Structure formats: C-alpha cells, structure tokens
Amino acid sequence: MFHLDGTTKRFAGRTALGPITLALPAGKTTVLIGPSGCGKSTLLRLLIGLIDPDSGAVRFDNMPVTSVTARAIRLRVGYVLQDGGLFPHLSARGNVALLVRHLGWPAPKVESRIAELAALARFPTDALDRYPQHLSGGQRQRVGLMRALMLDPDALLLDEPLGALDPLVRAELQDDLREIFRTLGKTVVLVTHDLGEAAFFADRIVLLKDGAIVQAGAPADLWHRPADPFVTRFIQAQRGPQIPAEAA
C-alpha cells in the first residue's frame, strides 16, 4: 500500500530519516518502533505528505505522494495522534463530523455514520456532545479513532495512540483497537516505543535507530534472530515486572 524508495528527510542539515526503502503491505498491521527521536513520526508524516522528502520517493497505492496528490491521499488515510489531536472548540460529534460536513454530507448520513462508529469504537453516545476537555484520555482516543475512520479509509496511521494512557485503560483500548483492525482489515501503521504493545499488534515490526532500519520482520524474528546487537539490547531493555520472591 505504502512504498518508500531511498527516501531521506533532513531537518536543518541533519538527517532525521533515511535513506529508507520499505514496503508497507496492504491489509496488514506494521508497527514502527525505536528509541525516541529515531524518526518514527517523520516516517509517518512522509506517508501522507505532511512533509516532503529531500530525496527519494514516497508512493501510496502506486501514486506518488506530492503536494498535488496529498489531499486526495489524506482522504483515503486516517491519522490518529497521541491524545487524539482533537479540536477543543468542537464537541466529540463536531470533531468526528468536521471533515464530512465540509464535504457536504447530508445530516442524516452523518448521524448514522457517527452512530455506527460509536458502536465500533465503544464510545458512549451520550458523551458525543461533550467537549474534549470533559472527556477521559481513553474517550478522547476513541473519538480520535472515530474521526480517522469517518470516511472508511484504506489505511490508518497511528502515532503513539496509547502513549498517554494509564495501564488499565491502555490494556482495554489495546484489545479494542486490535479487534477493530482485525474486523476492518485495513492497512495499519502504528508507532509505539513499547515492545510489548508492538508484539501485541504487529504482523510485522520495523525497528528504527537514528533514522535507519535496523531490522524488519515478524515479531518472532526480532526475538529469535536479532540482526544486530542493538536489537538484543533493545529487547532486553524492556523489562517485565520483577516479582520479588515470597518470604518463606
């Protein structure tokens, strides 16, 4: 679905990403992982033309991503930011409906689509008229997801969607999200820095370091066939809980 071909991005002369060559297969969930600052968000932004590459190409569905095609592509790709990226001047409903109202959808169609998505995202309908400040973190994330799915896009990009949530809410949302991805069968690109979360979602994991791919493959590959000592260190750095021994 997405192709990067020798793509690089520089900020103020420093290379932030690339050169990267990568294919993101349709209907699969790809997880981008790596230490912070390694270029995950940059890669995501390149995919829908929020920024332009300095060299190399980006394609979506065999269409080059340029300033001319970007808007059409964005209408076919949903994008979810940490904390939802919701607009504070609009209610949950207003946020979800913003784009389609602009596109001129009739009100009944908008309402039935919102009802459908609220059920899918398990968002309580009586909270639809609340403003983002009055929603919980998890609810905001669900609204962000509904907004991204409104036009039934081909692909879904999520940039650390669960990063700001407490563990219980996070676990619940992880379950719901994976369920939704499986039901809808969309191409998903999800960014996280949590290896457990990556393994939970991923058909394929791409591990980045300093703007370059260290290893890309099935989750099991990273555990069992690390391509680099960095991969091993990265895996070991993510520790599970250390259970203290019970006193005899």
Next chain:
Amino acid sequence: MKRVALLLLLGLAGCSNRDPETPRVAIGAKKFTESYLLAEMGTSLSRRAGVEAERKDLGSTPTLWLALTQGDIDAYPEYTGTITRQILKDNPADLYAALAVHGIRMSKPFGFRNNYALGMRKDVSAGLGIAKISDLRRLPNLRFRFIDEFLDRPDGWPGLKLAYGLPQTDVKGMNHTLAYAGLVEKSLELTEVYTTDGEIAQHDLLVLEDDRGFFPAYEAVWLYRADLEARLPDVVAQLGRLEGKVTEREMQEMNNRVQVKKDKESDVAGEFLESKGMGRTKSTGDNLATRLGATTVEHLQLVIPSLLAAMLVSIPLGVFASRRLRFGQAVLATTGVLQTIPSLALLLFLMPLTKWLFGSGIGAPTAIAALFLYSLLPIVRNTYTGLTGIAPALRESAEALGLTRWAILWRVELPLAAPTILAGVKTAAVINIGTATLGGFIGAGGYGRPILRGIDKGDIPMMLEGAIPAALMAVVAEAAFGAVEKWIARRRG
C-alpha cells in the same frame, strides 16, 4: 441577528442625511468662546438669507484654514494678525489680494480688536506706579506668567523683551485660566491677556498701554470663500451686517457671560443680534435628554463603522501576517507607529485625503478614518498572536484530515484563535469609544463636543455631559464583549 445589526447601521447612517434641495452653508469656529459666539452669529445671519446653516467646531487655525480652502466650510471668524503671522506668514501691502490668491475673501473688520496685551491688578499697578509697558523697566523683580505659546512666539515675550528692553527674569509658562487666578491672588504680578477676555472686566484689571506699538492689531473679520459670493450673495450680505457693529466692550461682556456666567453661547449671540436689530432666531428648545440622544447617536456613528471597517481589514491582515513572518513584522510595526501619531496631527494629515475620497475633509468621515487607523493594531496583533499560538499538533491534525487550506483556516484556525481575536476587538472598541471624542476637534460631533467645549469654558457639568456617557459606553462595550467571551469559554468547558 446579522440583519438587525445591518439595519441599525443603515439607520445610523441615514440619520445624518438631510434635504439636499435647500442650499447649505457651514460656518467654522475655533476652539474658544469668542470664536463660538461669532460663528453662532454667522449661522443665525446666514439662516436669515434662507439657507440651512450649521456651525462646525474645528480645532485650531491650521484646521480651519485647510477646511476653508478645500471647501468643507464656507466662512469663519478670524483675526488680521493671525492671517498675516500664522496663515500667510507674510505682511503683504494688500491683504485682500494676498488672500484672493487662495480663493478666499475677507470682510471689513467687526469693529473690535482682540489684541495681545499685558494685564495687572489695578491696585498693584497703582502702588508700583505702572501705567504703560515701558514703566516695567524699572522693576526687574516682578513675576511674569505667560502661556507657553506666548513665551515662544517671536511676537510674544521674546520680541516684547527686546523691543522694550525688559529686565525681568522670573518669567514662566502657565495655563491662561490659572494665570488669571494667580493674578487675583497676587501670586504673580503680570500676565498676557486678550483684550476681549471676559476676565478683564470681571476682575477689573488694568491693560497696560503698548506705548511703543509692539503688538500688532488683531482685527476680527470674516474669512469666506470667493465662490460663496457667487453662489449665495445673500449670505455674504448677511454676514457683512456684523462689520463695524461689535465694540471691544460688547465682546468682553459677551465672553464674560459665556465664560464666567455659563450662559449658552447661542442665547448670548442671539440676544446681541436682537439688540442690534438683526433679528433673533428662537432659542432651540433642547434639553439634556435630546442632547444626550443626539451626541450618543453621533458617537455611535463614529465608533461602529470605524470598528467594523477595522475588523474587515485587520483580521485578513493578521492572517496574512501569521503566514509570512517578514511581512507580519512589517505590518505590526506599521500599525504600531500609526497608534503613536497624536490625534490632532493625524486629523490634519487625513483632511485632504478624506476630502478627496468622500468629498468632505471635516466631520464624520475624517474622524472615522482616524479611528479606523487607531483600531488596526489591537486587532491585527491579536489575530496574529492567536493564529501563531495554535499548537502545531492541532494544525497537523487538521492538515492530516484532508481539509483544504481555506477550510483549515475557516473551520479550525480562526475558531481556535477567536477568543484572542475577540479580546483584540474588545480592546479596539474601548480605545475607539474613548478616542472618538476627537470628533469634537473636527466637527464630527459625539461626546467630544461637550467635553472639549466644557474644558474650554471651564464648564464642568457640560464636560461631564460628554465624559460620563463616554465612560458608560466604554463600560457597556467591555461588559458586552466580556459576556460573549464567557459564553464561548463556557461552551468549550
């Protein structure tokens, strides 16, 4: 809601339209009692020629001269000394010919002079043995207080000192009214006076004889446009009836009645005309409520159009400034500089421009143009601040949704910046309501008229008649905008 506002505006604009058939003349007045009185007589006399006549209260000599030459007013009372020294800056042999070059004519003198002179308490001067200016040379320790302008003008203190060889060193600047008070209390011995000042009679002061003829003659005359003679000869004839009819004593008394007894200048002028057999226009039966109603409508006619025009220009300008940072800095700097121009200077600068644009250099258009310029900065600055302060993640969200640039601006950025922009409009409105009192300088009416007139006459109730409603209007505007802000904030939680 929008329609109501529009109707209101049209209604306000409509109020100032009059019957275009009857010929109209405008008589200018400077910002002091004597000028008001003479201009009041001028309007009364003009009405007797069957035209609609209106008094236009304008600021100072340069404003009146500009208004007369560009045709905003038809005539105004002036003094020969001012014509030669301040307007022409020349002493031509033939004053009539020199004025004709500018398309202006001059009437014969009214009969009184309003000269500069020096005044003292009679008991003090008698005690010191002073009757004429040259007597002052013997007494170097006298305390002299003059208005600042007199201290600077070559035909004021510097020239006087030179012409008479005066030795006094305790010479300082002081407000005219305060100097009179100081003279009476004997905290000073001498000040400059205008020979028709009402205070001379009130305090029974001695006017020292100008025994070396230093001060020029300030004969009161009409200045009027040459085309008035052709258009409305009857008006010129009526104005001419004042020639040779007003004595110094009479003028002093009239000034005294307005300045000290707080009589209405229209009544004083009317009674004088009646006493001279030039008829009398009936006193206009106005009361506080009708006066307040009229000044409030006039004030709103200045504030609302200028504020709306400023919003229409500033918000797009602020949007553009937030997109192009270099341009933005230039816009903010320019509107900032506009804000610092003193209002009188700005009005003088705008008069020819508004004459060219709207056909009139005085009155509401000029005041509105000035208020418009003063209102730009707060709105531009807040629009710019509001837009540049939007979190990058929100802007990215909007872009990623696939909205067009315009839709992002219209549906996301402007609503997000709205509270900040609204705060800018509120600031502009409050400043605007206060600044609109400058309308008093330029014949645009509004609360500025009673304020300036009241300050000038030392008439505090009259001043408050403008100042209190202006303050109230500012408070109401502030509260109204505050309510809208609160409503928005409540909606967003």
